[in-house]
Amino acid sequence: MRPEIDILRSIKITVHIRMRILYLHIGFHKTGSSSLQLAMKEQVQALDQAGFGFLSLGKKGNSSGCIDVCKEKGRVHFQVNSRLDELLAASRSEQVIVSAEHLSYLYQRDRIELVQRVCSKYFDKIVVIVYLRRQDLQAISFKKQGARGAASNRSSSSKLLGHDEGAFPSFSKDIEIYYDYFTKLKLWADVFGADSLKVRLFSREALHGGDIVSDFLALLGGGVELSARRVNEGVGRKEFLLTHKLLELGVAESDLIKLKPMMLEDDTQLLPSRGDAKQFFMRFKNSNHLLNNTFLSNDSGLAFDTDFSGYPEQGNDWITVRDLSEWIPEILSAGIQRPEGLRDALLADKLQQMVRKKFSGEVLTQELEDLANCLSASAYIAKDQQPWYRALKKKKTSGR
Template identity: 85%
Template sequence: MRTLYLHIGFHKTGSSSLQLAMKEQEQALNRAGFEFLSLGKKGNSSSCVDVVEEREQLHFQVNSRFDKLLATRRSDRTIVSAEHLCYLYQRDDIERVQRVCAKHFDKVVVIVYLRRQDLQAISFKKQGARGAASKRSSSSKLLGHDEGAFPSLSKDIEIYYDYFAKLKVWASVFGADALKVGLFSREALHGGDIVSDFLSLLEGDVELSARQVNEGVARKEFLLTHKLLALGVAESELIKLKPMMQEDDTQLIPSRSDARQFFMHFKDSNQQLNDTFLSNDSGLAFDTDFSGYPEQGNDWISVRELSEWIPEILSAGIQRPEGLRDALLADKLQQMIGRGLSGEALTRELEYLAKCLSATAYIARGQQPWYRALKKKKTSGR
């Protein structure tokens, strides 16, 4: 029976590690009777899904590359991994995927891994800070560049993180038995890693070495990249600033209350997800322990930090560095006004604001024209 194992994501659930492991060890898969097809050099086939922004909303559609890829199959047991497929949520689009699969295969096993919404969002937004251009990566298009670890809630965000509604359609189109839903956590994964767990779902004896791929960024690069992209800084300028951002290795982490609030926004969806696809004692499909987060997060830029970073920005070789400094400071002032800071907190921020400005403060003094130095000064009268 011609069988397709179709891995559809989600993003930030070890997809890159899985894809690279299968791409690098294709011969081992072949010896076990499996064929791994991909559109990308690292095993990713997400380019089969177009991500287009129209009228301030994202639209997703499978393109012709998917059909062409499946048409190249030579084995009766084939694997394809394309995490962008998890973007699809409308029945017509998912039915289009099913029709293409049915042309080439008798059976399709749809494999998907889920990660608690707050954990996934932080990791996905970190990936969006790796680039230097807005609206180029899918993370940038979906999550945007607002300050903070989490994206602002929008219709696109609501759709993307409503796991239950999306999987319900996939199960309806492909059949409930065809959908294999796993939880992305070290404790839940077979063997403790995504590669071992995925192989355990295949109908055959396959052994591959695990592969680790880290696509995240540290705190300074996360904060400054998103802030500068939100301000509209050109890609060419951001590239010049990237080296100074990457000197820091501090990890960004939001507050416990912010993480819980983001997760609980999808409470109703997760309750249904728990009843249908995943079962957790919490009743919300995922572990609800948020103790790993601190009481106070570090996912905001303070004026104190700007006072430390601005000298580096000024010396990075960008055009009009003082203008960028002023844009950053004006943005912080607007935030301070909006947050209604007062007392000691306001005083402290104002002190660092003065420090930021003093780094480039300059007053032109009265100077004697050069030609005056050539003339002998008069000693008396007219």
């Protein structure tokens, strides 16, 4: 036997094949994404030590800037821009995490295929992670986000959900597409591969460790430990109702900003009625049935728990005249342009609603009583003003 062969056999040769993995978190909105992103952004060194690189476009860890959201002719459109490619091109780690909940907006196959092509340029394996929340719960929370701003059609929530009165958005084609979880996720699974898609239920009971940070890290399987972060994005009933109503009426952003402080004084929770919540959820019954059979399994057969007992029988997601009677004095003193005009616009809008709605006699009587109190609170009759020199003249005691 040749000596050189013996030498080669005695040498252990190890070949390292570098496989790059991308963990792509695509949302949905209002499933703890902000808390997850901030936790990873603030503790990026701990992730790095565990072998994970975290990339983001935003200073708080969000990469949703890779999706353009625009509204034209009453419809909302979503487009992948070049920022995703630029972000991934800058990565160096073998395992990389990107979180961008705006990716959950995508529902057209060619858009999702574009995301897949961009990711495949730099990574050998892509794991798509998505969290789902029952449609009625998600919609309330998402519409609350739209009440945090002071301008219409600026935030994606404003563009998609609008500012109609009530906890839920008016039903439209865009709303139907966004909340049809099954059809959307089926496309992602078809494009990236069924094994690449990890679908998780966003609920405290279902999440590993009871929070999204612990649950997401468990999916990574790398033994990473990060402190959970809670981002408070709460919106009280007063801010929700007034912001949406004023935006619907077309109030200027400068005036809305002046009114915001008085809205923040109330932290009462806004809740729709049990019937309205169930009705919204059941619009997606067929989609959720398919979702249950493919991605999530629940005894209800509809992918989610169908307990609606957390909602009251009568909701508080509409402005009452009693609300206006309490809020109008603050509106009049907020320093906005023509405050009396806004007061009258709110009252006129309320009267129109009272005409349209089929109130019961008891509710209508209460609304009318509150309307009288509301008007009396701001009623003012100017007294006759006499010039100062009239006071010096002796007043006549006779009418002649």
